Amino acid sequence: MDNRKNLYFHYPKSNQLEKRLTPLFDLAKENGFTILDDYTKANIIASIGGDGSFLQAVRKTGFRQDCLYVGIAQANESGLYCDFNLDNYDEMVHSIMNEELEVRRFPIIKVVINGESKFYCLNEASIRSAIIKTIEINVYIDDKPFETFRGDGLIVATPTGSTGYNKSTHGAVVDPKTPCFQVSELASLNNNRYRTLGSSFILDKERTLKLEVIQDGNDYPIIGLDNEAYSIRNIQDLTITLSEQRIKTVKLKNNSYWDRVKRTFL
Incomplete structure (x- = not known):
């Protein structure tokens, strides 16, 4: 870690x-770290806070690939x-100095709205009705029609994002070493007239998902990108793929993803 001692704190x-x-x-300065005010010059970006703060730190610093x-x-x-944990910060500095860490790479999804605006998400992208009316969405996989969704909305989650909003809708928890993304429904209509798959489904990294909003008066849906909501006028479609980019984080060698899932939920 000797060549990675330029630190930026996001809080x-x-x-x-x-x-x-x-x-x-x-303590960081005593151990040879330089604390910067400009995140573009840092090679370590530290987020202070929980998962929401971490998502904000990644988004506000531009999903950097070189840190x-x-x-x-x-x-x-x-x-x-x-x-x-902030209460045990001395253990963190000790772990970094003694190389008790491993680098892990988390997949992110790329979301293109109306074929123009491009966004990245570490957790999930969601599209939801902004009025008291179901939203209708034509779902395409690799440009082939799959289903017409009617309900409150859809969530598209990364493997790490599978434990968030996606899990609350009974989606599957996915190992982050599996390069894929997951689509889950929000209160879908399923009856003799309307039919959807009715369950989450997982798409391989090579797949392209397109969500085409049917223009029936619900033209201003809420677009959620991680933990931020965007109000974009006249949403026509979203094209979602698994990005080739990865977010690099550090973890303790004895603390796997599934260890964390167990501590959090079991």
Whole structure:
């Protein structure tokens, strides 16, 4: 880790948190780290907070491919992306200095809206009705018609995002070493007139998913990209693929993804 000692901390600014972080900053400097104010020059970006803060840190710093992301949770915060805790920051510095870490690479999805605007997501992308009316979406897989969805909306999750919004809709939890993405339904209509698959389905990394919004008055759906909502006028379609890019994070060698899932849910 000697050549990766330029640190940028991403956290909500507050006097109380700044006070808690001062010992961490001092310890980092004592061990040869340089703390920067410009994330574009850092090769380690540390997020302070739970999984939501980690998602924000990755998004606000542009899904950088040339640096490592580190998640540092505070007390009572979820931390599937966070191997470290602010209350034990000295252990984190010790682990980095003694190379007790491994680099893991998390897949992300690319979302293209109306064939123009491009976004990336580490957790999931979702499209939901913004009015009290079902949204109708033509679903295509590799440009071939698959189904017409009617309901509250759809979620498209990465493997790591499978434990979030996707899991709350009874989607599967997916191993992040499996390069794929998952589609889950939100309150679909299934009766003699309307029919959908009625369950989540998983697509291989080579697949292309297209969601075409039927223009029937529900033309301003809510688009969720990770933990941010975007209001984009006149949504016509979303094209979603698994990106070739990966987010690199560090983890303790004895703390696997499934160890974290077990601690969080079981």
